[in-house]
Amino acid sequence: MALSLSDIRAAQKRISPYIVKTPVLTSTLLNTWLGHEVYFKCENFQKVGAFKARGGVNTVGWLIENGIKPKKIIANSSGNHAQAVAFAGKQFGIPVTIYMPEYSSDVKIKATKSYGAEVVLSKDRNVTDSLVKEASKEEGTYWIPPFNHEQVICGQGTAVLEGLEEIEGITAVFTPCGGGGLASGSLIAAKGFKETIKAIGVEPLNANDAAESLRKNSIQKLQGVPNTLADGAMTLSVGDITFEYLKQLDAFYEIAEESIVYWTQWLTHLLKIRLEPTCAMPMEAVLQWLRTQKKPQKVMVVITGGNMDQKTSAKIWAKDYLTEVPKL
Amino acid sequence: MALSLSDIRAAQKRISPYIVKTPVLTSTLLNTWLGHEVYFKCENFQKVGAFKARGGVNTVGWLIENGIKPKKIIANSSGNHAQAVAFAGKQFGIPVTIYMPEYSSDVKIKATKSYGAEVVLSKDRNVTDSLVKEASKEEGTYWIPPFNHEQVICGQGTAVLEGLEEIEGITAVFTPCGGGGLASGSLIAAKGFKETIKAIGVEPLNANDAAESLRKNSIQKLQGVPNTLADGAMTLSVGDITFEYLKQLDAFYEIAEESIVYWTQWLTHLLKIRLEPTCAMPMEAVLQWLRTQKKPQKVMVVITGGNMDQKTSAKIWAKDYLTEVPKL
Numbered sequence: 001m002a003l004s005l006s007d008i009r010a011a012q013k014r015i016s017p018y019i020v021k022t023p024v025l026t027s028t029l030l031n032t033w034l035g036h037e038v039y040f041k042c043e044n045f046q047k048v049g050a051f052k053a054r055g056g057v058n059t060v061g062w063l064i065e066n067g068i069k070p071k072k073i074i075a076n077s078s079g080n081h082a083q084a085v086a087f088a089g090k091q092f093g094i095p096v097t098i099y100m101p102e103y104s105s106d107v108k109i110k111a112t113k114s115y116g117a118e119v120v121l122s123k124d125r126n127v128t129d130s131l132v133k134e135a136s137k138e139e140g141t142y143w144i145p146p147f148n149h150e151q152v153i154c155g156q157g158t159a160v161l162e163g164l165e166e167i168e169g170i171t172a173v174f175t176p177c178g179g180g181g182l183a184s185g186s187l188i189a190a191k192g193f194k195e196t197i198k199a200i201g202v203e204p205l206n207a208n209d210a211a212e213s214l215r216k217n218s219i220q221k222l223q224g225v226p227n228t229l230a231d232g233a234m235t236l237s238v239g240d241i242t243f244e245y246l247k248q249l250d251a252f253y254e255i256a257e258e259s260i261v262y263w264t265q266w267l268t269h270l271l272k273i274r275l276e277p278t279c280a281m282p283m284e285a286v287l288q289w290l291r292t293q294k295k296p297q298k299v300m301v302v303i304t305g306g307n308m309d310q311k312t313s314a315k316i317w318a319k320d321y322l323t324e325v326p327k328l
Numbered sequence: 329m330a331l332s333l334s335d336i337r338a339a340q341k342r343i344s345p346y347i348v349k350t351p352v353l354t355s356t357l358l359n360t361w362l363g364h365e366v367y368f369k370c371e372n373f374q375k376v377g378a379f380k381a382r383g384g385v386n387t388v389g390w391l392i393e394n395g396i397k398p399k400k401i402i403a404n405s406s407g408n409h410a411q412a413v414a415f416a417g418k419q420f421g422i423p424v425t426i427y428m429p430e431y432s433s434d435v436k437i438k439a440t441k442s443y444g445a446e447v448v449l450s451k452d453r454n455v456t457d458s459l460v461k462e463a464s465k466e467e468g469t470y471w472i473p474p475f476n477h478e479q480v481i482c483g484q485g486t487a488v489l490e491g492l493e494e495i496e497g498i499t500a501v502f503t504p505c506g507g508g509g510l511a512s513g514s515l516i517a518a519k520g521f522k523e524t525i526k527a528i529g530v531e532p533l534n535a536n537d538a539a540e541s542l543r544k545n546s547i548q549k550l551q552g553v554p555n556t557l558a559d560g561a562m563t564l565s566v567g568d569i570t571f572e573y574l575k576q577l578d579a580f581y582e583i584a585e586e587s588i589v590y591w592t593q594w595l596t597h598l599l600k601i602r603l604e605p606t607c608a609m610p611m612e613a614v615l616q617w618l619r620t621q622k623k624p625q626k627v628m629v630v631i632t633g634g635n636m637d638q639k640t641s642a643k644i645w646a647k648d649y650l651t652e653v654p655k656l
Contacts, residue, residue, distance in 0.1 A: 023351075029442060044600040107597065107650050114357060265638065269435065272372040272602040272634035306600035310593065310648035317645055320638035322435050 002244075003150060005192025008161050008185065011054075011154035014061040018091045019053055020046050022159070024166050024300075027270040033326055036290050037298045038283075039170065040267070041163035044275050044306030048083040048111070051159050051304050052146075055181060056084035058155030059144050060092050070094055071140030076132040078104040078125070079232065080305055081146040086117035088144075097135065099128045105309040147181030148239025157185025163300050164193045172198035172289065172299045174282040177210050177252075178235040180242030182304065187245050198250040200289065202282040204228040205254040210238050214252055219243055229260050229315060232278030232304055253285035260284075262321040267303075269322055277316060279304040283326075291328055330572075331478060333520025336489050336513065339382075339482040342389040346419045347381055348374050350487070352494050352628075355598040361654055364618050365626045366611075367498065368595070369491035372603050372634030376439070379487050379632050380412035380474075383509060386483030387472050388416045398422055399468030404460040406432040406453070407560065408633055409474040414445035416472075425463065427456045433637040475509030476567025485513025491628050492521045500526035500617065500627045502610040505538050505580075506563040508570030510632065515573050526578040528617065530610040532556040533582040538566050542580055547571055557588050557643060560606030560632055581613035588612075590649040595631075597650055605644060607632040611654075619656055 025040045043051035063070060069092075075085040076099040089096030096117040100109060101124050112119055122128050136143040145152065159182070160173055173190045177183040180201075187199040203210050207226035213219045221237040228234060238246060246252075263280035267273070282301050290297060308316075353368045371379035391398060397420075403413040404427040417424030424445040428437060429452050440447055450456050464471040473480065487510070488501055501518045505511040508529075515527040531538050535554035541547045549565040556562060566574060574580075591608035595601070610629050618625060636644075 029439075032442075049600055110653065111357075114360075268602050269635075272377055274596050274600040274602060307597075310645055310650055313645035314642070317638055317641035322638055325438065 003154060003188050005189060007154045008157040008189045008192065011058040011151070012158045012161060014065065015054055015057045015155060015158060018047070018057045021162060022046050024163055025271050025273070030270050030326065034290060034328055036296050038286060039163065039167050039298070039300045040271060040303050041159055041300060042273060042303045043159055044273055044303050048080060048087050049305055049307045050080035050084065051156055051182060051302065052080040052084035053087055054158050055152035055155035056081070056088035056144065057091060058158070059149060059151040060088045060094065062151045063142060064092060068142070070142035072097065072138070073142050073144060074099070074132055074135050075144045075146070076100070076128045077146055079108065080307060082108060082112045083115065085144050086112045086115035089117065090115045099132045101125050101128050107309055108307065147179030147235070148241050150241065152181050153185045153188070153242065153245070155185070156182040157189040159302055160186040160300070161189040161193065163302070164190065167298070167300065169298050170197060170300045171297045172200060174200045174202060174286055174299060174301045176230065176233050176278045176281055176304060177201040177203045177246065178233040178278070180210060180238040180246050182302065183249065184242045184245035186302065187248055200285060201246060201249045201252045202285040203252070203254055204230045204233055204260065204281065205256050207234050208254045209236065210246055211252055211254050213238060213243060214246060229257060229312060230278040230281050231312070232276055233281070251289065253288060255281050255284045261316055261319070264316050265321045266326055273303070274306040274308065275303050276305045276308050277312065287326070287328060331482060331516050333517065335482045336485040336517045336520065339386040339479070340486045340489060342393065343382055343385045343483060343486060346375070346385045349490060350374050352491055353599050353601070358598050358654065362618060362656055364624050366614060367491065367495050367626070367628045368599060368631050369487055369628060370601060370631045371487055372601055372631050376408060376411040376415050377633055377635045378408035378412065379484055379510060379630065380408040381415055382486050383480035383483035384409070384412035384416035384472065385419060386486070387477060387479040388420050388422065390479045391470060392420060396470070398470035400425065400466070401470050401472060402427070402460055402463050403472045403474070404428070404456045405474055407436065408635055410436060410440045411443065413472050414440045414443035417445065418443045427460045429453050429456050435637055436635065475507030475563070476569050478569065480509050481513045481516070481570065481573070483513070484510040485517040487630055488514040488628070489517040489521065491630070492518065495626070495628065497626050498525060498628045499625045500528060502528045502530060502614055502627060502629045504558065504561050504606045504609055504632060505529040505531045505574065506561040506606070508538060508566040508574050510630065511577065512570045512573035514630065515576055528613060529574060529577045529580045530613040531580070531582055532558045532561050532588065532609065533584050535562050536582045537564065538574055539580055539582050541566060541571060542574060557585060557640060558606040558609050559640070560604055561609070579617065581616060583609050583612045589644055589647070592644050593649045594654055601631070602634040602636070603631050604633045604636050605640065615654070615656060
């Protein structure tokens with residue numbers, strides 16, 4: 001491994017003045033039903049409402065620590081990464097421009113602006129991508145990518161490290177996988193913390209580029225926009241840096257849409273929190289994995305964020321899944 | 329006043345081993361938009377997912393403290409009071425029977441049973457009410473009413489007391505009003521804590537029996553089932569004990585359904601929590617009240633609970649209100 005626990009610890013120290021030490025929640029009822037313990041590291045309560053704040057702040061902090069204070073920071077994103085970079089720039093007094101597709105949710109555009117960033121809207125993701133690439137050529141401008149960057153990975157890994165430090169005896173850590181930044185950081189944190197802790201990745205079946213890449217041992221790219229409610233895991237392909245870490249995961253699960261809805265409803269109900277479908281998804285993997293275990297386990301799931309628009313909320317609550325109690 | 333802050337303090341001490349000291353949340357974004365500070369006492373994270381656990385546990389604890397350990401505890405409820413009494417009985421090892429109408433949400437029936445209570449379902453609320461009345465005649469049986477009981481009121485008041493102890497300088501406290509147990513307890517706690525703190529009650533316009541009662545200075549009863557999403561405030565009338573306290577509130581607001589939906593969406597989005605429409609409702613009253621204030625205020629709103637079924641959730645998220653940012 002290129003990165004190790006000491007890099008995550010350095011990131012943890014670097015970002016601690018700027019981010020929230022988020023709570024770890026558990027549900028007595030769920031634990032009773034499953035006969036195992038499940039702990040939820042609640043990054044929905046993180047700054048900007050998602051773990052992404054960690055990677056953004058860590059990258060900017062690391063640049064400054066290394067004597068590279070950018071004149072300007074830029075990023076392209078329709079989601080939480082936009083807000084995270086805007087937030088990070090604000091903490092260090094660096095101007096930020098975010099390139100977002102026009103169809104980004106209004107709520108996310110407004111939130112990004114509220115952190116003082118300039119937002120440039122364009123027709124679609126292709127235009128956005130070429131604009132950010134062009135802008136990055138300007139001297140003194142630093143482009144923070146959403147996942148394929150060592151310092152982004154280290155920042156994201158601090159969530160799991162914090163959780164492991166708080167709850168003793170965790171045996172497995174589950175994270176959703178989009179571009180693989182969180183899954184990579186979590187792997188490094190978990191294995192460094194205790195080698196026997198399993199690090200497990202989870203992806204929507206309808207956006208399973210990482211699973212396909214792992215099967216074929218080369219990075220595969222999704223064709224077109226995937227049809228999944230787990231919008232945090234819609235990324236078309238993983239990166240060359242994250243892929244090397246994803247290969248080291250202990251297991252990788254692909255989850256059907258119905259299970260994603262089921263667990264979004266149940267975790268909302270049991271934990272009384274607002275969470276994105278992306279991070280409810282790993283619970284189905286937790287169940288599948290627990291069925292293979294003979295001893296009681298203590299697992300940790302990262303609740304990656306709580307930013308969800310009305311349209312997705314309406315889809316999540318269209319049908320009643322609360323009538324079927326979770327069971328192994 | 330018959331009850332005073334010392335009674336609430338006694339309740340606080342009595343229930344503390346059994347209940348959660350819930351967090352107080354705030355939203356920097358909302359505070360910036362309003363130019364005032366709003367603090368949310370989050371009883372959705374309370375045992376059974378609602379403040380009702382406080383009143384239930386306090387009443388049973390008080391009975392035992394006074395040498396009256398019931399052989400059996402009973403209650404009639406379709407909502408959070410059912411779970412609260414079941415939970416309270418379990419803490420003190422007393423058998424509980426809850427009489428619920430068949431149309432109670434499946435989730436609440438299951439949760440009540442999960443605390444070990446016997447659940448008796450019947451056709452409608454009238455049958456439920458006569459059954460519990462009949463059962464209460466049995467020797468050694470104690471019937472815990474949902475609000476019209478001094479020890480229930482004292483238990484509910486502990487939520488606001490806890491909040492005031494945590495956040496310095498609160499100038500007004502807002503609570504939803506159903507039967508008036510929480511509003512009464514909050515009034516006693518707030519005025520006892522500091523006489524200048526305003527205690528304000530809030531009710532759905534579509535279930536405004538308390539407002540009508542205050543206008544006519546006699547208890548008015550709603551005819552038929554009121555049409556409101558704030559199901560925690562659907563109670564047909566307040567009680568003779570609570571009414572005397574409600575008369576002492578500094579203000580009382582009646583809120584339209586659209587505002588209830590608006591604030592359920594916005595508080596969910598800003599605080600990243602699951603909350604019942606009943607406790608989002610007071611935010612509209614907060615805005616109306618703040619518009620009359622000349623100095624910056626520090627208000628507290630009690631997030632009464634987070635138990636909401638799929639049908640209500642679907643209604644809340646049917647239309648998009650997140651496009652209109654809250655403003656004074």
